[in-house]
Amino acid sequence: MNRTILTLLAVVLLFNCSTAQKVTDTQTIDKTSVKASMIKALEWQEAHPIFAIAPTDWTAGAYYTGVARAHKTTRDMMYMAALKNQGYWNNWETYKRLHHADDVAISYSYLYIDANGGRKNFVDLESTKKFLDAHLYEDDNWKAGTDKSKEGKTILWWWCDALFMAPPVLNLYAKHTNQPKYLDEMHKFYMETYNQLYDEEEQLFARDMRFVWQGNDKDTKEPNGKKVFWSRGNGWVIAGLALILDDMPEDYEHRPFYEKLYKEMAKKMLEIQPEDGLWRTSLLSPESYDHGEVSGSGFHTFALAWGINNGLVDKKHTSAVKKAWNAIANCQHEDGRVGWVQNIGAFPEPASADSWQNFGTGAFLMAGSEILKLK
Known part of the structure; x- marks a missing residue:
């Protein structure tokens, strides 16, 4: 199904999220209501488990990162109970693809529990260490640059989503274990992704090399002539930057790079925010699917x-x-279900009031965790 047909379906089948919302007061935040909505989201999601591959995959990793951030702000033990429960039943395992950044995202929650769970030796980080050591130090086709697929799989983190999945875990692991070598390795591979996918003109990340404008490929542009920049893809990056900076040592030699990149992206996201507050799935072509989308918007809101x-x-x-x-x-x-979440994908597509995913709930919880701190 081509993008034109999808656009027509979006117009026929969907109604604008902001229209459905009927927001009348955009300046007031009732923090009691925020806390209540976050708990409702947690309860609904825990009662309706979903994952793409396995309970330890990236979707669960993103969701439980949101649960961890909610606990960090509120200290409500319902969040910690959910965190400990999933870790225990997962046997503290990562998923199995040791060179795929997605499969260690779940370890952010394990590290958080180990630092904040209150029970010594409850968490087993052996699987996390095994994954990180293999991920960083073992050879594979991506790192060797021998995979010549059209997505650009010639570096370890060849897709921008990866910058949410592995770097915050590596950064937190370095802090938690007092082993800065993991942070240095994180920076090395982060720079590869930055150099390949960051558009300095637009101050946004291409999802992968399919969407990097080569000067002669019209398929990498939207109908309005703008480059294709996916909201959730950039949400992964800017939310990951906030997580990284939150745990990175203030005196780390490369911290200024991350602060600069964060500020550039934050400035851009504020400049292109639609009037109703929700970012569209295609950041520079909001008319392609002219309705708000919650997973990307949740990550942007958390980061900002x-x-x-x-x-x-x-x-x-x-x-x-x-x-x-x-x-x-x-x-x-x-x-409590969080709607208007674009389903699993790799580029801008529509959402609906009834579309949901656990990572959308994670983005919702992450956003709420920082909204509660606003003065």
Whole structure:
């Protein structure tokens, strides 16, 4: 099904998320309501488990990162109970593809539990260490540059989503175990991805090499002539940057690079935020699917609120971030389910009021965790 047909289907079948929301006050945040909506989202998601491959895959990793951030802010033990439960039943394992960044995302939650769970030796980090050592130090086709697929699989983290999946785990593992070598390795591979996928003109990341403009390929542009930049893809990156900076030592020699990149992306996301507060799945062609989408918007909102709370984004943008949260909150169903989440994919596509994924709930919880801290 081509993009034109998908666009027509979106117009016929979907209604605008912001229209459905009927947001009347974008400046007020009721923190009691925020906490209640976050708990409802947790309860619904725990009662409706879903994953792409296995309970230890990247979708669960993103969801439980959101649960960890919710606990970090609220200290509500419901979040810690959910974290410990999944870790225990997962036997503290990662997923099995040791050179695929997606498959260690779940370890962010394990590391968080080990640092904050209150029971010594409850968490077994052996699988996480095995994964990270293989991931960084063993040879594979991507690192060797011998995989010549059209996606550009010639570096370890060849897709921008990977910058959420592995780097925050490596960064936190280095901090938790006091082994800075893991942070240095993280930086080395992060720079490969940055150099291959970051568009310095637009200050956004291409999802992979299929969407890097080569000057002669019209398929890498939207109908309006703009380059293709996926909202959730860039959400993965900027949310990952906030996670990295949150745990990275203040005196780390490469920290200025991450702060600069974060500020560039934050500035861009604020510049292109739609009037109703929710980013569209195609960032520079919002008319392609003209309705808000919650997973990308949730990650953007988390990152921007984190920036305000940590002095990297000017507080004058607080109203824009509050607007985004209120729009996201109005995409939550009465039962707690978070709707308007684009399904698993790799480029801009439509969502609907009834489309949901666990990583969308994770983005929702991450956003709420920082919204609660706004003054």
